[in-house]
Amino acid sequence: MSQIIVITSGKGGVGKTTTTANIGVGLAMRGNKVALIDTDTGLRNLDLLLGLENRILYDLVDVTSGRVQYKKALVRHKKYENLYLLPTSQIKDKSAVNPEQLVKLCEEMKKEFDFIIIDCPAGIEQGFKTAIAAADTAIVVTMPEISAVRDADKIIGELGRADKENVKLIVNRIRPQMVEKGDMLDMGDIDEILSVACIGQIPDDEKVVVATNRGEPAITMSDSVAGQAYKNIVARLCGENVPFLKPQKEGFFARLKKLFGLL
Amino acid sequence: MGDIVTIKGLKYGLQLTFAKGASFDDVQANLLDKLQSGNGFFIRGTTVFVPKGYFAEEQNEALRKMFHRHGMLFSTELKRPNLAPPSRDTSTKASKAKAPVEEAQKMMVINHTIRGGQEIKANCSVLICGNVNPGAQVIAGGSIDIRGTCRGFVHAGAFGDKSACVVADRLMPAQIRIADLVARAPDEEFKASQAERAMIKDNQIIFEPVAR
Structure with a gap:
């Protein structure tokens, strides 16, 4: 049974594309056949995060307008053979693809893939409506920040209006120290407002930036806490019951190291 | 055409x-x-x-x-329905006096959380089994009862009914209006710890604890 998952957030910059890339790689690492569809037409990034920009021949607009078969536009990942990317156009804009076209495409792709993951653009306009049209599961990404939570709430409402009942939550870029000091919303506050099943809490990790720039998602780095959190999310998506990571406090040695680093 | x-x-x-x-x-x-x-x-x-x-x-x-x-x-008949705003010309006739009573007894029940950007409008009273999240609006001709946390914008007695009230398990709205009065949340954060009712007393909106 294949699943179509849309990754959305409302607010920009909370980590939709990063999450898409990491979950995609994670699912492929477990042996699933995965297709990632970038629907952020005009502002495409997903190819960069996967390091596949120079391999793109055709894009989503070519496929939905009927110029080429979708198989021709798919870009296979260089390292993970079951992972494919369907990039979007950088030249056109969001109006180039409509919801019916994407639903039709996903119906067709469903026969070939175990997971189809759709990267949604920010906002609640046409691009968002197109991206969610085909999905049977929605993952809402948010950050422990009042504006991101407010937008996530709105998005969950919009998803409900579009009859998408299977909604899951990922809280990204948590800073345990700030939460502890009370400078950042904690999971309890977020849960209380959104009241949606949470499948991941990802700590803020500098390695994600390194990974993005290198075109290798953090999930492939063994020493990244965010990567570990993504691995757990993938396991939960596959139906495993994994406990949440304990928030890491800065230990004595880490502080010592930092001190020496400063000197 | x-x-x-x-x-x-x-x-x-x-x-x-x-x-x-x-x-x-x-x-x-x-x-x-x-x-x-x-x-x-x-x-x-x-x-x-x-x-x-x-x-x-x-x-x-x-x-x-x-x-x-x-x-x-x-x-199919052009006449004032029972749901219309409270009439100011309530005459002494028993049949006419019945209408506002019926209306006050009417209630809209909403069985889910009202999320940011959503709006509920009703001529009657509203019962919400769920939360009213920040950025959401509830406007009712009668009273508002929230079985959950209220963080949004609520307006009870929207047609001028000063006896309307707002009750919530945790009442911490961004802004609350009853009839033509407005009150807003204090600038410093607060957490409501028990069920409260907001109503008008001496031409001011007051909060008082209620047992639920």
């Missing part, structure tokens, strides 16, 4: 008139289109009037069902 259906706003609802020669099927399809387009005309609880005798009885029945599914009332 003019529209098949013309909508005219009345004091207590919407009056529909139809283009000459339009078939019932066309009218029904056009209305359904309008209902689903979500334009601001068709607010839940609104009464829609269709001239009496314009359509056959079973056709009227089909329209009644369609409007009912969208939360509206259907009538």
Whole structure:
């Protein structure tokens, strides 16, 4: 049974594309056949995060307008053979693809893939409506920040209006120290407002930036806490019951190291 | 070419008139289109009037069902429905005095959380089994009862009923209005620890704890 998952957030910059890339790689690492569809037409990034920009021949607009078969536009990942990317156009804009076209495409792709993951653009306009049209599961990404939570709430409402009942939550870029000091919303506050099943809490990790720039998602780095959190999310998506990571406090040695680093 | 259906706003609802020669099927399809387009005309609880005798009885029945599914009332007689705003000209006649009582007893029940950007409007009282999240709006002609946390914007007694109140398990709205009075949340954060009721006393909105 294949699943179509849309990754959305409302607010920009909370980590939709990063999450898409990491979950995609994670699912492929477990042996699933995965297709990632970038629907952020005009502002495409997903190819960069996967390091596949120079391999793109055709894009989503070519496929939905009927110029080429979708198989021709798919870009296979260089390292993970079951992972494919369907990039979007950088030249056109969001109006180039409509919801019916994407639903039709996903119906067709469903026969070939175990997971189809759709990267949604920010906002609640046409691009968002197109991206969610085909999905049977929605993952809402948010950050422990009042504006991101407010937008996530709105998005969950919009998803409900579009009859998408299977909604899951990922809280990204948590800073345990700030939460502890009370400078950042904690999971309890977020849960209380959104009241949606949470499948991941990802700590803020500098390695994600390194990974993005290198075109290798953090999930492939063994020493990244965010990567570990993504691995757990993938396991939960596959139906495993994994406990949440304990928030890491800065230990004595880490502080010592930092001190020496400063000197 | 003019529209098949013309909508005219009345004091207590919407009056529909139809283009000459339009078939019932066309009218029904056009209305359904309008209902689903979500334009601001068709607010839940609104009464829609269709001239009496314009359509056959079973056709009227089909329209009644369609409007009912969208939360509206259907009538062929142009008169003030029970749901209308409280009348100021309440006469002494028993039959007329009954109307506001019936209205106060009417209640809209909402069985889910109202999220940011969503809006609930009702002429009657509203019971919400769920939270009212920040950025959400609830506007009621009567009182508002929230079985959950209220963080949004609430307006009770929107037609001027000063006896209306707002009750919530945790009442911490961004702004609260009762009749024509407004109060806002304090600038510093606070957490409500028990169920409270907001009401008007001495021309001020006050909060008082209630047992639930």
